[in-house]
Amino acid sequence: MRYRNLIAVLVVLVTLLCGCTNDVLSSSHATRADAADTISRGWIPAVLPASATEIHETHNLDSNTGHGTFRFDVSDMHSFQAALLPIPVNQSVIARSRDELESFGYVFYTHGNFDIAVNWEDRTGQFWLGQK
Numbered sequence: 252m253r254y255r256n257l258i259a260v261l262v263v264l265v266t267l268l269c270g271c272t273n274d275v276l277s278s279s280h281a282t283r284a285d286a287a288d289t290i291s292r293g294w295i296p297a298v299l300p301a302s303a304t305e306i307h308e309t310h311n312l313d314s315n316t317g318h319g320t321f322r323f324d325v326s327d328m329h330s331f332q333a334a335l336l337p338i339p340v341n342q343s344v345i346a347r348s349r350d351e352l353e354s355f356g357y358v359f360y361t362h363g364n365f366d367i368a369v370n371w372e373d374r375t376g377q378f379w380l381g382q383k
Contacts, residue, residue, distance in 0.1 A: 274312040281305070295319060296365040296378050298334050300327030308378075316345075316381035323374050335360035335367060345379035352377070 278294070280286035283303040289295050294310045294317050302324035310317030323331065338344055338359040345366045346352060349359065357368040357377070369376045 275309060276312065277307070277309040279307045293364070294380065296362055296367060296380075298331070298362040298365075298367070299323070299376075299378075300331045302327045310380065314381070317379070319378050321376050321378070323376065325374060328371060328374070332369075332371070335362055335369070338366065345381045346377070 278286075278289050280289065281304060283290075283299055283301055283306065286295050286299075286303075286306045289308065290297050290299070295306060295308050299306070299321055300323045303321045304323070306319065306321045308317055308319030338361050344359055346359075346368060349368075352368050353359075356370045356372055358371065360367045360369065365378050365380055367376055367378045
């Protein structure tokens with residue numbers, strides 16, 4: 252009888268431990284080419300220019316949300332901008348700090364499931380995946 256109780260307790264503990272996972276994952280990539288797998292999984296926008304570097308992202312598997320940052324070269328500015336759809340000032344965005352980012356020179360765009368803020372002068376960007 253004690254053996255059965257011990258097994259029951261172990262089964263419950265293992266079940267609880269398996270259910271207590273950290274569903275927030277992160278990745279960093281030196282280049283867009285290095286990020287190809289994460290892009291194909293949908294955690295980084297495929298629209299990032301070929302020159303994108305210093306790509307960092309964090310995403311939540313349960314909520315299907317994420318955020319990331321990147322840099323890009325001046326040579327990709329025009330083609331990158333042409334691929335983005337501007338988000339009107341009165342339209343909501345996923346980012347909670349739109350006003351602050353705009354005060355730092357960021358302009359908001361959308362592409363697929365992503366909102367993307369770009370500072371064209373600094374050639375830096377941020378992206379968010381999620382529901383508005």
